[in-house]
Amino acid sequence: MRMTFDQRFDEERTRYGLRACCEDCAQFVPEDGSCAHRFPNREHRRAWWDALREGQDVVFCKDFESAA
Ligand code: SF4
Structure with a gap:
């Protein structure tokens, strides 16, 4: 799913602690920053969103799975 980034989204993702990036996903491989499903994940990384x-x-990501 795609949406357009704007200031409101940026404020709300921080305020509500949105967990939707690879770093919050059970499929994330922290050792090398990859996805266990081998999806290209550059656009799902938190640093990408922060920029x-x-x-x-x-x-x-259509396959996000909460790590919590
Ligand atoms: S399933 Fe999606 S959100 Fe989870 S690590 Fe892979 S690319 Fe990232």
Whole structure:
């Protein structure tokens, strides 16, 4: 799923502690930053989201599985 990044989304993801990036996913392999399912995960990494600017796409992974 894609949505457009904007200031409201950025504020709300912080306020509500949104967990949707690879670092929050049970399939994340922290040793090398990859995905256990071998999905290309560059756009799902937290650092990528943190670098997004107004109008760019936020890309949610269809296979996210909460690690909590
Ligand atoms: S399943 Fe998706 S969110 Fe989870 S580690 Fe792989 S690419 Fe990232």
